[in-house]
Amino acid sequence: MTVTRNLFQEFSNQFEGNIDSIRHFSSPARINIIGEHVDYLGGIVLPAAINFSIQCLIRPNGKNEFRLYSLDYNRKTEIKRPFQNDSQNPWADYIAGVIIELEKIGHAIPGFDLLIQGNIPQGSGLSSSAALEVVVCYAITNVFQIPLTKEEIAVIGQKAENHFVGTKCGIMDQFIIAVGKQDYCISLNTETLKYDYHHFDLKDCEFYLINSNVKHSLKDSEYNTRREECESALKKIKNKHPNIQNLYSFLLPEKEWDTFAFTKEEIKRVKHVVGERERTTSVINGLKSGDLDSVGKQIYDSHWSLSENFEVSCPETDHLVSSLERSNAKGARMIGGGFGGCVLVLDKIANFSTTSREIEKSYQQKFGHSVNFYKFKISDGVKEITKT
Known part of the structure; x- marks a missing residue:
């Protein structure tokens, strides 16, 4: 009030x-x-x-x-x-x-x-x-x-x-x-x-956020470039398969991609999109069934695809996710446009105090500035x- x-x-x-x-x-x-x-x-x-x-x-x-x-x-x-x-x-x-x-x-x-x-x-x-x-x-x-x-x-x-x-x-x-x-x-x-x-019921687990405190401007970053690369890949696909309306619905196995003459960047972008489709289905099913271990694994896999295939992560968020993997958090990944920002974490509620202290210490030592932890509803x- x-x-x-x-x-x-x-x-x-x-x-x-x-x-x-x-x-x-x-x-x-x-x-x-x-x-x-x-x-x-x-x-x-x-x-x-x-x-x-x-x-x-x-x-x-x-x-x-x-x-x-x-x-x-x-x-x-x-x-x-x-x-x-x-x-x-x-x-x-x-x-x-x-x-x-x-x-x-x-x-x-x-x-x-x-x-x-x-x-x-x-x-x-x-x-x-x-x-x-x-x-x-x-x-x-x-x-x-x-x-x-x-x-x-x-x-x-x-x-x-x-x-x-x-x-x-x-x-x-x-x-x-x-x-x-x-x-x-x-x-x-x-x-x-x-x-x-x-x-969904997270049982004894919770989602929380870690802000890397690396700020980005989507307008000035490579966000638009990634979109253009995806549009270029789709154009090549539609030349051979005009019935495919968007990149997400592209179902051909990777062994058949040679005919599209993708650039190496386009191959990486398509790999991320195809993989993310499969991961999303798995996460929805995992949340419905309460299989949070499966949900966490898919969240980790999503991060490394965003980092290596879509190339929108950065050293700071990669470090956070690697550290969380070593601490046995259930899952973590960068969220948003990329090039900084927050990492979404799935872990047991009881682990937060210890994990947050370890993450804060290692991050400060490596990058010379702090992170922020955000609980939310x-x-x-x-x-x-x-x-x-």
Whole structure:
């Protein structure tokens, strides 16, 4: 309650006007248990929303202007049509991108004042950008009574990031942040956007996160290059098999790949995608049956494929996963776009104290800086916070 009061007070400090008409929305961060770097390739992913969040306070201002304030950066800015990328306030680009995409489908967006504040670690791979896009879109559509479903809001968020921000992300992050449900993950077919909720029992185990504190910018990294390599491989496949719609559905055994004249980079990318498909099926079955040893093995295998075949890891996250393997944690892998960020760990709850001390010590010795450990709960997706 105190946090909410403080946010409303901060809003009134930044923008004049009636405080009673301010509305408060919140969106979560996310993890992805398995199915990494396949969400833009038609793959199945297994994400869940978690209880880190971005808060958004919004109020119509009766003007044709959009006044924005980031509490975390202590920066205030105004965006105007025609929207331009803002190098001084890059967080504002996500908001402008959402407005642009809403107006593309015929919804005129009146002016508003907006405050954002969050506790999702930046560059951690927990998708703070998607959380911002989804909460802003959900807030706008509710305040201005635009009839969009949460699934449609997720697509708007993805398009904002693809088209205006310039990152060719897939749909997974925005989708789970929109439709997440407490204590459930979803299996999402990113080609059809059909999804199912899965409740699972981790028994005496838990998931937690280790932040390598190596920050990355997807826009400036090789993320887009990986996508282009996958698109190039698919084009070669479709030349011979036009019925194959996406790389994830490519089923031919490796011994038959010579006819496609893949580059060595394309071979590695295809290996990861094909392997991730098999691993995802195994993890879903393992969670259903309670076979957490099998789930952990697939999670480890996913990391080393991301490192060696998709080449989106880094020495820091590889070191963390290797250390966790030596400590007999059940499973661990990098999550998110890569080149830093967080490692997702599956292990027995009783092991956390000893394992975390050992990891902290070895990491500090090797890299000269610390890691952060994050416990979390599986949470609901984007929602309005009602006044009490």
